[in-house]
Amino acid sequence: MTSPSPAVLDLVTSLSRSRPGLEIDVSSLTRAQFAYDASNYRLTPQAVAHPRDVDDVVAIVRQAHRLKLPITTRGSGTSMAGNAVGTGLVLNLARHMNRVLRVDDDARTATVEAGVVLDSLQEVVRPYGLMFGPDPSSHSRATLGGMIGNDACGNHSVAYGRTGDHVLELDLVLADGVRVRADSTGITAVDPADEQRVRVLERGLRELIQSHLAVLRTELDRVPRQVSGYHLHQLLPERGFDVARSLVGSEGTLAIVVAATVQLVSRPSLNGLTVIGYDDIAAAAEDVPTILELKPAAVEGMDQAIVETMRARRGEAAVGQMPEGNAWLYVEFLEDDPDLIAHKVAQLKDRVRAEGRAREVRWVTSGPERAAIWRVREDGAGLSAIGPGGIRTWPGWEDAAVAPDRLASYLRDFRNLLQAHGFDGVLYGHFGAGCIHVRINFTTDTAAGRDAMRSFVVAAAELVTSHGGTLSGEHGDGRSRSELLPLMYTPTVMSAFAQLKTIWDPDGMLNPGVLINPDALSANIPSAPPALPATFALVDDDGDLAKAAGRCIGIGRCIADTGGVMCPSYRATHDEKDSTRGRARALQSWAARADTPDTADGADILRTLDLCLSCKACSTDCPTGTDMATYKSEFLHQHYRGQMRPLTHYTLGWLPTALRATRWIAPVVNAMLSSRWVVRALPRLAGITSERRMPRFASSRSISRELAQVPRSGGRALLFVDSFTRGFRPELVGSAQRVLAAAGVQVELAPDVCCGLTWITTGQLGVARRVLRRTVRLLNRPAASSLPIIVLEPSCASALAHDLPALLQHDDARAVAGRVLTFDQALHTLADPEWEYPELPENGTLQTHCHEYATFRSHKQSDSLRGHGMTNLQEATGCCGLAGNFGFEADHYSTSVAVAGQALLPALDRSSESDVVLADGFSCATQISQLRPDRKPLHLAQLLDALLAERSAAPDQQPESQGRPVS
Missing domain, CATH: 3.40.50 (Rossmann fold)
Structure with a gap:
């Protein structure tokens, strides 16, 4: 990674004087993390700015304009087209500029800063019975500014259309730092001193439209999801010269959106979701025109690959509610009248059955079941990124759209094109709007693979335009498709686009390389990093830490404040470096040595891993299965090999060994840890916080008393007493023994062995392996080798079930892992069927x-x-x-x-x-x-x-x- 240019250093120096407290980060770690979005591309910026308000934005843009420094504006960084990365200054609006400024429930409008997340807006307006209509699957982290930038739509676009249909006014900062407001009738300057500048801008726009009236009327806005290019048709006289909506979908290339006033819609009180199973996804598309006659709010499609991946990763229960078929349509009606919903669902069933293509039609009435079914669809992009067998798929042609009545024929031709080029794809999308998302098994990390990808994408662009469609139906053109726009539009329209760019951004400083004068679609895609052999098996990633970290494709579920458990440290700091995505991106750059010499010593990786709690939630919550707890352990193991470690790796990492000694002197240890002098010395002596009370250590007598209640042989299951239970709360043993006995579960005491958890989390994998070899040997002794293993401490149960086979990589370890049960699982699976659970408190x-x-x-x-x-x-x-x-x-x-x-x-x-x-x-x-x-x-x-x-x-x-x- 090159050092920041003199222009960037000048900008930082100038702004530190004029805007104290404004954060502009030029560290190698932050630049590496913001070099990616959710696309195939990697462009390392020279700096990342986190403005606090519009005045910060103006100051940054004015200095950047003076220094000719390009700016790329970024929201949540989930662009699949590569329109949120650049080599100049990245302007990150999501960190601080994320407030809902006003809600007018009478006018049903909201004014928001560009960095506000859609779900946050929805929560604010929910008490008014209102909502923002477009709802992309990334609603938990998608910012309104990003949705405006690429004219996002969503699952219910049949009812609510695109983001641009709901934009009333935009608060903008121009490329030279001038503030303006654009609405449905024109542009006004925020500062009267800039009025002349704005008049020149508006005159240029009107002259452009007048000279291109005919071609703009015939080539733009032909299909519901025509997002590609600029929305110049919004400036036509019959549209009232709607400047605000003309800027929607411009991908940050014309002006910087800092705030917006948007139209809200009434929130329906009821919904009726019907899922229809088909043998084939094209057959499903054939029924779409008939279904649209019933005016549903959503018609979503999906093929079997996503369902198979969900089943493989999350179990049968995650997809058990799906009807029979190899492809599915989700059809949802949003109404306030339950009778009307029931009537429409009945009509839907009659119509699709009459068409004769559906295998099964199912009306989903349960709220939790409906949420689970939508979860399958919303996780489509992530789930399809790494399918069963570890096959990886990529964006690049993920977003084309045609008119809904052309969808079936387009899909058949598209699948033939995939086959002709030797590719396979995972298909899903907004069928009611004719928009198809697809991830394809490109090989992006070799020159030959990129050439093959390019050849296919060009052919696909020719195919969709032959069907009267658009290159992009939702994600924007970005770096993936901007080069292909001349295949879709005539030279006259392309010339109009170029003139529009010049009018708004004469020096080409805003998001260069996108839409106008684009980079080649196969440029700036990183090659495969060298393999990093891992101690953990990383079975699905060929034992390669670099490949494992590459599971992260930037979807960004880890930067959501709602839903699931990950990523708790990001939710606490809202700093990209503390997200699963930020850590994975840093690891990817480090593995590729892309940032040498800055990160060659691993210091940046230690920084980004510092606040990782090793909670493992990402291994489940992340749709691609990015398991940062495991990667952290692996990195720490490799980084500290042969070196001194942090103090807590010894004091806390070796806790199970310490507990064997403290049981004999527990009263003395507890008394010492109650002394304020000892507590104050803990950070210096042991790396342990002085803010906490230390848990009381159990004495040898109390441990022996509890263990004595469990027979040493003759059980139908082993009761595994982990180090934490044995050392801190041995009373659990007696409670567990009595409950299991009452439930008819005869247990015997497992050998005194350890799960190795504390060594695993501190990356001392060599020690962990030695500990676990002994554990496996004793748990597999002949007399007990087939017995279930009941573990009272969930973290230890997880270490035995998940980490043990990954570290030892042999059949005996896998056999032990397969026998592990949590206490609640044991009651569920082993208890006598006649046993009655005690009545619980309500x-x-x-x-x-x-x-x-x-x-x-x-x-x-x-x-x-x-x-x-x-x-x-x-x-x-x-x-x-x-x-x-x-x-x-x-x-x-x-x-x-x-x-x-x-x-x-x-x-x-x-x-x-x-x-x-x-x-x-x-x-x-x-x-x-x-x-x-x-x-x-x-x-x-x-x-x-x-x-x-x-x-x-x-x-x-x-x-x-x-x-x-x-x-």
Whole structure:
């Protein structure tokens, strides 16, 4: 990576004086992370600016204009076309400029800053019964500015059209720093001193339109999703010279959108989703014109590859609700009248059955089931990126559109084209609008592969235009398709586009290389990095850490503040370096040595990994299966090989060994850790925060007393007592033994072995392997080699089920992993069918351990609890923030508390003090006890043990625990 140019250094110096506090980052780490979006391209910027407000933007743009420094404006950075990367200055509006400024419920409008995320806007306007109509699948992280930049649509575009259909006014900063407002009738200057500048601009636009009236009327706006090129037709006289909407879809090449006023729509109270299964995706497309006659809100299509990938990655339960077929249409009606919805669904069934192509039609009425079905569709881009067998697919031709009545014939021709070029593709999209998304198994990391991709894309452009379609139906042209625009438009229209660019941006400083004078579509695509052999198996990635990190394709679900659990540290800091995506991108650059010498020593990678909690949530929440906890362990293992490590790698990483010693002197250790002098010295002596109370160590006597309750032989299952349970809360052992015995599960005590978790999370994989070899040997002893292994601590269960086979890579390890059960799983699968679960309190709060969430997702403790009477259960869906070593490390305390504040603490604060609090994980329970000392978290075994004791004490009476605390 080259150093920032003198112009960039000049800009930073100037702005540090004129705009104190404005952050402009020229570090190699940030530049590497912002070199990517969700496309195939990599262009490293010279600097990344995070403006706080419009005045910051104006100051930055004026200085950049003076220095002739190009600017690329960026929202969430999820562009699949490469329109959010550039080699000059990246202007990141999402960090700070993300407020909803005004809502006018009478006019049904909202004014927002460009960096506001769509879901955030939806939450603000929900109380008014309103919403923003277009809803791209990336709604949890898509910014309004980005949606305006590429004229985003979404799943319900049949009803609500494109973003441009809802834009009323834009607040803009021009390429020279002048502020203007554009609306449906023209442009006005924010500062009266700039009025003459604006008049010249408007006159140029009017003259351009007058000289191209005929061609703009015939070549633009021909199909519903014609996003390619500029929207000059919005300036036609019959459109009223709508400058605001003419700028929608201009991809940041004409002006910088800093705020927008948008039209809102009424939020329907009811929806009716019908899923139709077909043998073939083209057959599904044949039914679209008939379905559109019923005026649905959404008609979405999808082929079997996405469903197969979802099934392989998340289990049968994730797709079990899908009708029979190899392709599917989602048809949704949005209304306020349930009878009208029922009538339309009935009509739909009659019509598609009459057409004779559908295999099965299913009306989905359950809310959770409807959400699960939409999840399959919304995860399409990520799920299809890495399919079953590890086959990787890429964007590049993912966004073409035709008129809906041409869709079936286009799809057949397109599949023939794929076959002729030796490619395969995963097809899905907005069939009701004729828009097809496809990811193709290109080989992008070799010169020959890029040539083959280019040959195909050119042929595909010729094909879609022969069907009267558009190169882009939603994502914009970007670097993927701008070069192909002359295949779609005549030279006259292309000349008009070029003139428009000159009128708005005479020096070509805004997002150069896109739309006008574009770079070649096969340029700026990185080659394959050299392989990085890994200690972890990384089976799906050929044992290659570089390939594994390459799983991240920039979809950006990890930078969403809602949904799932990842990425807790990003949600705390909103810094790209603390997201799963930011870490993966840094690892990709480091693996490719693209940033040598800046990151050759790995210092930047340590920075971006520092706040990774190793929660493992990304391994499940990320649609591509990016597993940053594993990559972090692998990197730390390689980086510190033969070197001194951070202090906590010894003090906390070797905790299981320390616990073997402290049990004999537990009273002394506990007394020392209660001394304020010792506590103050902990950061310096052990790297441990002084902000926390240390958990009390269990004595040898208490450990022996609890273990003595479990037989040493003769069981139908092994009770695995992990280091945390043995060393800090051995009372769980007796509770678990009594509950399992009551349930008819005869257990015996597993050998005193360790899961190796603390060595794994600190990247001491050599030690972890040695520990785990012994664990496998003793758990596979002949007398017990077939017994299920019940593990009380979820993180240890996860380490045995997931990390153990990945590290040891042999059949004995895989056999042990396959026998592991959490305590709740054991009750579900091993208990006597006649055993009656004790009646649970109605009210409770559950903190699910992140590792349990990630590794044992097919079985949810929350389902068990609700099914056995805890009907008013609230689940704190999010990381507790302690996360093993993380929350005890001196530099991480504040982040740990901030993460707890995302889900756990609000859930506790919403609950009554008398409600049961369940937290099976030692870290989760410790965090709750320390941050909410008035709440006593219980392991499920402790709750059930207490309830069974009550039932035993009063066998002829109804349990009195209903709705009251259990301790």
